[in-house]
Amino acid sequence: MSTPPKTVLQASEAEAEAIREAVRQADPATLGPGRALAEMKHVPGLVALLADERVSGPIYDLPRPITPDSVARWVAERQAERLAGEGLLLVTLDEAGEVAGYSHIAVWPERSSAELAGAIRADLQGHGQGGVGMARSFAWIFEHLGVRLMCLTAALDNIRAQKGIDAAGFRRMGEREVVRPDGTTRASVYWELTREAWVKRHRL
Numbered sequence: 098m099s100t101p102p103k104t105v106l107q108a109s110e111a112e113a114e115a116i117r118e119a120v121r122q123a124d125p126a127t128l129g130p131g132r133a134l135a136e137m138k139h140v141p142g143l144v145a146l147l148a149d150e151r152v153s154g155p156i157y158d159l160p161r162p163i164t165p166d167s168v169a170r171w172v173a174e175r176q177a178e179r180l181a182g183e184g185l186l187l188v189t190l191d192e193a194g195e196v197a198g199y200s201h202i203a204v205w206p207e208r209s210s211a212e213l214a215g216a217i218r219a220d221l222q223g224h225g226q227g228g229v230g231m232a233r234s235f236a237w238i239f240e241h242l243g244v245r246l247m248c249l250t251a252a253l254d255n256i257r258a259q260k261g262i263d264a265a266g267f268r269r270m271g272e273r274e275v276v277r278p279d280g281t282t283r284a285s286v287y288w289e290l291t292r293e294a295w296v297k298r299h300r301l
């Protein structure tokens with residue numbers, strides 16, 4: 098289950114509706130090459146990607162166990178979430194058309210907030226691609242979805258993700274216990290970044 102930020106913003110009805118509409122209309126191609134909305138045809142590729150613990154192990158809000166059924170249900174739920182303007186599940190396809198990564202953006206329009214989770218295939222990890230992809234995704238979420246706040250969590254031992262998040266300018270705000278779909282909890286490093294801080298960092 099995705100978890101909204103510790104900081105509670107209140108969006109006006111108009112702001113929340115604008116965010117919902119931006120989510121429904123968002124074009125993943127503007128995020129980068131090979132990006133697409135996850136559909137049922139991607140389920141086998143997502144199962145192959147997520148069955149690898151090096152990919153899915155560090156991510157708390159994925160269905161468990163990873164099976165064709167659980168992943169198909171997860172994709173269907175995320176498709177419904179998009180229609181409600183409350184989230185996007187994206188895949189990254191490599192040159193062969195295989196699923197080489199995914200991103201899930203959870204959005205809380207009435208709080209003008211979003212959370213990002215994602216992963217890339219094990220053979221692609223550790224070569225700089227994920228760090229660049231994370232920074233691009235943060236920018237895209239602020240610019241294209243219009244939220245004013247983002248939050249992120251990472252497992253205490255996930256140094257790679259922590260480095261990428263720190264480098265993008267997110268502010269560490271202690272730890273947080275996140276809840277997995279099976280009800281178990283995980284201690285995590287917790288960060289937030291406001292759009293204002295992001296704009297200052299990237300435009301000045």
Ligand SMILES: CC(C)(COP(=O)(O)OP(=O)(O)OC[C@H]1O[C@@H](n2cnc3c(N)ncnc32)[C@H](O)[C@@H]1OP(=O)(O)O)[C@@H](O)C(=O)NCCC(=O)NCCS
Nearest residue numbers: 152155215216217222223224225226227228251257258260
């Ligand atoms: C997290 C993830 C997206 C990062 O992408 P990546 O391409 O592997 O990471 P990068 O190569 O861009 O490296 C990010 C930082 O970690 C550092 N790093 C890379 N490999 C490392 C390692 N084995 N140990 C410690 N640091 C490492 C890099 O030097 C870089 O730091 P820098 O910006 O200071 O140079 C990717 O590893 C992944 O999908 N992991 C599995 C799922 C996951 O953890 N998702 C995030 C949940 S919050």
